[in-house]
Amino acid sequence: MSRLTVYHESSPELPNKVLTHVEDIAATLAEVGVRFERWEAQAPISAGASQDEVLAAYRPQIDKLMNERGYITVDVVSMNRDHPQKAELRAKFLDEHRHGEDEVRFFVAGRGLFTLHIEDHVYAVLCEKNDLISVPAGTRHWFDMGEEPHFVAIRLFNNPEGWVAKFTGEDIASRFPRLDD
Numbered sequence: 001m002s003r004l005t006v007y008h009e010s011s012p013e014l015p016n017k018v019l020t021h022v023e024d025i026a027a028t029l030a031e032v033g034v035r036f037e038r039w040e041a042q043a044p045i046s047a048g049a050s051q052d053e054v055l056a057a058y059r060p061q062i063d064k065l066m067n068e069r070g071y072i073t074v075d076v077v078s079m080n081r082d083h084p085q086k087a088e089l090r091a092k093f094l095d096e097h098r099h100g101e102d103e104v105r106f107f108v109a110g111r112g113l114f115t116l117h118i119e120d121h122v123y124a125v126l127c128e129k130n131d132l133i134s135v136p137a138g139t140r141h142w143f144d145m146g147e148e149p150h151f152v153a154i155r156l157f158n159n160p161e162g163w164v165a166k167f168t169g170e171d172i173a174s175r176f177p178r179l180d181d
Contacts, residue, residue, distance in 0.1 A: 003126040004028060005177075009117065012176045016121075029125070032118045035134035036125065039106060051076040054108055058154060061106075061132075069134075071104065071156040079110075081148040093143040096173045097165040101158050103135040110151030113144040113179040122176055140168055146179035 004025040005015045019025050026036045041057040054076045055062065062074055079086065096117060105112070107127050114133055116123040117140040127133055135141055145151060 001126075002128050002131050003124075005124040005126075007122040007124070007176065009120050009122055009172065012122070025125070029123065029133075032116075032121075032123065033136050034116065034118075034123070034125075034139070035132070037132050038130045039132055040130065041108075045108065054152065054154065058106065058108075062154065062156070065104070065156060069102065069104075069156075069158070071102075071158050073157045075155055076108070076152065077155055078152045079145055079149040081150060083149065086145075086149055087147075090145050090147070090149065093145070094173055094178075096140050096142050096168045096170050098138050098140055098168065099135075099165060101137050101164075102156075103139075103141070104132070104156040106132040106154040106156075108152040108154060110149075110153075111179075112146075112149075112151050112153070114141060115144070115173065115176060116141045117172060122172070124176065126179075140170075142173040144179040148180075 001020055002022060002025060004019040006017045007015050019028060022038055029036045039058060039061045042060060043057045045054060045057045055074065107129055109129050111126060111128045114125045114127060114135065116135060125133060
């Protein structure tokens, strides 16, 4: 179940609110400029589907978003507990960082925790299958795929180089709950 937990940045042990209804999550995130919505596949997707099959199943939504926001590239990333570099890849995303472009992810399968640091609040967004999140350019955030990752996600970019992060050097991410906590 998708979940949004909102904290004051000074109180990682005490959430201000916890939301589990998609409409409430979307409305709360929209207030801070973050897009959150649910997508349904236009065609069935089987386990182990190719990138082309995954993209075809969501082509109408992808095309709409690309036209609406000017994204120029799209791909599919997949991670599972058997990946030989899972610990290194997890560590890469756990520190607070920003991007010069929106970070757009749609979860085809599995889950991941996007944590956003906006002004003096922290928004921990547990994204699961069918969840789309679009983190605006410049937003401080971090991502946790968990110790035993499992997800397939569609990524959209307006930078042909793909994922380029600027780390803030702050340790705030280490003070807040992780995916497996």
